[in-house]
Amino acid sequence: MIFYAWCMRLLNNAFLAAAAGVVALSLGAIDAHSQQPGGAAPASTPLAPPPPPQSSRLFERFAVAADHPLASQAGAEILAKGGNAVDAAVATSFALSVVRPFSCGIGGGGFMLVFLKAHPHLAVDPKGEFFALNYRETCPAAIGPDFYEKLGEGAVAAARTGAKAVGVPGTVAGLLTALEKWGTMDRATVLAPAIRLAKEGFVADAAYAKAAITELKPRFERNPEWKTRFAFTWKRYLHEGTLAAGDRIDVHEQAAAFELIARDGAAAFYTGELGAAIVETVTKDGGVMTAADLAAYAPADATPLRFAFDGAEVATMPPPSSGGMAVAQSLLFLEQVGARRVIETHPTEPGGYRPQYVHLLTEAFKHAFADRSRWLGDPAVVKIPLERLVSREYIRERAARFRPTGTLESSAYGTYPEGEAPPAEALPEDHGTSHLSVVDAFGNAVACTETINLEFGSLLAVERFGFLLNDQMDDFTTVRGKPNAFGLLQSDRNLPAPGKRPLSSMSPTIVVRAGEDGIARVQIVAGASGGSRIITGTTQAILNAMLFGCSSGEAVGRPRIHHQWMPNVLEIESGYPGTHNGLDSALWMRKLHHEVKTPKSTPNVQLIQRVRTAHGEQWDAASDPRKGGAPAGE
Numbered sequence: 001m002i003f004y005a006w007c008m009r010l011l012n013n014a015f016l017a018a019a020a021g022v023v024a025l026s027l028g029a030i031d032a033h034s035q036q037p038g039g040a041a042p043a044s045t046p047l048a049p050p051p052p053p054q055s056s057r058l059f060e061r062f063a064v065a066a067d068h069p070l071a072s073q074a075g076a077e078i079l080a081k082g083g084n085a086v087d088a089a090v091a092t093s094f095a096l097s098v099v100r101p102f103s104c105g106i107g108g109g110g111f112m113l114v115f116l117k118a119h120p121h122l123a124v125d126p127k128g129e130f131f132a133l134n135y136r137e138t139c140p141a142a143i144g145p146d147f148y149e150k151l152g153e154g155a156v157a158a159a160r161t162g163a164k165a166v167g168v169p170g171t172v173a174g175l176l177t178a179l180e181k182w183g184t185m186d187r188a189t190v191l192a193p194a195i196r197l198a199k200e201g202f203v204a205d206a207a208y209a210k211a212a213i214t215e216l217k218p219r220f221e222r223n224p225e226w227k228t229r230f231a232f233t234w235k236r237y238l239h240e241g242t243l244a245a246g247d248r249i250d251v252h253e254q255a256a257a258f259e260l261i262a263r264d265g266a267a268a269f270y271t272g273e274l275g276a277a278i279v280e281t282v283t284k285d286g287g288v289m290t291a292a293d294l295a296a297y298a299p300a301d302a303t304p305l306r307f308a309f310d311g312a313e314v315a316t317m318p319p320p321s322s323g324g325m326a327v328a329q330s331l332l333f334l335e336q337v338g339a340r341r342v343i344e345t346h347p348t349e350p351g352g353y354r355p356q357y358v359h360l361l362t363e364a365f366k367h368a369f370a371d372r373s374r375w376l377g378d379p380a381v382v383k384i385p386l387e388r389l390v391s392r393e394y395i396r397e398r399a400a401r402f403r404p405t406g407t408l409e410s411s412a413y414g415t416y417p418e419g420e421a422p423p424a425e426a427l428p429e430d431h432g433t434s435h436l437s438v439v440d441a442f443g444n445a446v447a448c449t450e451t452i453n454l455e456f457g458s459l460l461a462v463e464r465f466g467f468l469l470n471d472q473m474d475d476f477t478t479v480r481g482k483p484n485a486f487g488l489l490q491s492d493r494n495l496p497a498p499g500k501r502p503l504s505s506m507s508p509t510i511v512v513r514a515g516e517d518g519i520a521r522v523q524i525v526a527g528a529s530g531g532s533r534i535i536t537g538t539t540q541a542i543l544n545a546m547l548f549g550c551s552s553g554e555a556v557g558r559p560r561i562h563h564q565w566m567p568n569v570l571e572i573e574s575g576y577p578g579t580h581n582g583l584d585s586a587l588w589m590r591k592l593h594h595e596v597k598t599p600k601s602t603p604n605v606q607l608i609q610r611v612r613t614a615h616g617e618q619w620d621a622a623s624d625p626r627k628g629g630a631p632a633g634e
């Protein structure tokens with residue numbers, strides 16, 4: 001209770017700080033306008049960025065938390081029209097394709113986790129049912145296990161930039177399949193907000209400017225030939241390197257893509273005009289994806305990974321997400337070693353994390369990432385003993401290895417498939433992902449994470465239709481023994497093969513809890529972007545809400561830690577709360593033999609939870625303040 005009060009106080013302070021920011025930004029806006037009689041700014045003058053809307057809010061009936069305010073509003077618009085959570089998630093995702101072009105879009109792929117309790121046409125178990133849809137990109141038929149290795153020195157670059165990096169996109173098929181299976185509205189209705197946004201364009205915010213200018217522009221400067229090769233990206237998305245927050249981005253061509261999708265469905269993308277434009281674009285840049293690859297694409301139904309944690313039921317994404325398994329293993333490890341007791345009994349400053357808890361969490365992540373590295377791949381191609389990997393018996397054995405006063409040898413984390421060589425080590429980071437959480441007025445929920453992989457994906461745009469193609473091929477083990485862009489070491493189980501899907505860290509997760517009537521109700525909907533940090537970010541936000549009683553704003557806003565087993569480094573975000581005997585967490589962890597550093601970036605989490613307030617039960621929805629998103633709802 002005291003801790004909850006502390007969280008609320010911190011949150012209030014955050015609101016005050018945000019409000020101060022709003023005032024400062026509004027004054028900036030007044031200033032800009034005062035130079036122009038009538039308030040009209042000349043086309044060449046960037047408008048002051050709009051004040052950031054509140055990153056967390058309470059809602060009575062329904063809520064959408066996306067990582068861009070306009071995308072959340074697109075979803076809320078659909079919910080206000082009577083749509084369900086799936087209709088809203090689809091509308092939000094199409095809107096994100098416009099306003100978060102560096103994160104996701106129709107040239108990418110994703111995972112959707114659905115909790116359905118009520119539907120006007122489907123016979124749904126009123127106790128609630130979970131569904132999962134895997135619309136991750138697939139490997140083109142011409143790419144086999146040694147395709148990249150044969151490129152020699154150019155292998156890593158080819159898997160990350162340009163046409164050879166592009167996996168067959170899954171987002172359009174995935175969204176339309178979800179809409180047909182579990183939605184209630186037609187394509188035109190859910191696409192309307194995205195069509196409007198594409199026609200209007202949107203204003204670049206701070207997160208956009210960071211991805212475009214701080215992160216991507218230096219790559220263009222190091223490779224000046226890209227300015228011609230990826231001319232659309234350089235001109236439209238970076239304004240030839242001059243872009244600043246507040247500039248308007250024009251991607252009106254994407255409206256034509258959406259209109260074709262609204263008219264002809266997935267066929268427009270996979271066998272129609274859009275598909276032809278994709279193949280032409282990829283071929284021109286030396287890629288190998290064909291019309292047959294696109295025509296063969298189909299999303300895959302998946303069985304959600306479900307487990308009990310802290311008296312609730314958690315559902316998350318199964319492989320080829322590694323995120324679900326890693327979130328499950330981490331939470332189960334914490335339960336097994338009695339994290340709740342540790343939190344309640346060891347002293348630290350109010351609202352801080354106990355060093356013992358930080359140590360437990362770190363060790364949980366190390367085991368989970370070690371198993372991720374060695375066991376996982378596309379379940380359609382490799383055999384994964386998933387049930388065993390998340391069984392209590394298996395977790396109990398690893399909990400028994402836990403040492404309160406130190407760490408283990410790297411090789412002692414996780415387990416090895418018999419007869420398979422362990423992968424070696426490394427780490428960097430990025431922005432090509434977006435997570436959205438939705439709850440509707442009927443008791444349904446959607447957690448959906450989508451990605452084009454690195455910021456602005458492969459940088460290759462389908463110019464006629466104004467969208468970017470992913471560089472998801474880098475999520476495969478493209479060169480054996482070498483880590484991918486996120487420093488993740490992966491085994492041969494994740495080698496590319498025709499039609500195969502690369503391993504992903506995306507971890508859309510829904511927690512439900514049975515009430516006194518025995519009926520499950522949505523408690524938390526969460527997920528994140530941020531490469532390998534998706535897993536640790538999602539887990540910590542859920543723990544903050546469930547074990548620490550934080551509000552949603554606080555659960556996603558608090559500084560976090562990250563450890564991915566290899567490299568053997570513990571990242572502690574600056575401002576990480578909690579000291580004990582005058583020592584902060586970094587010092588404590590060093591005492592326990594962890595190598596500690598401050599991360600360059602952290603994941604972005606969107607979380608909605610059911611809370612009891614003075615006005616009864618409400619939805620507390622939060623978008624991660626680090627990316628500038630804001631929830632919407634009613």
Ligand code: DON
Binds near residue numbers: 431432433451454503
């Ligand atoms: O699926 C994955 O795990 C990666 N493609 C995710 C990339 C990502 O999150 C980039 N950053 N925000």
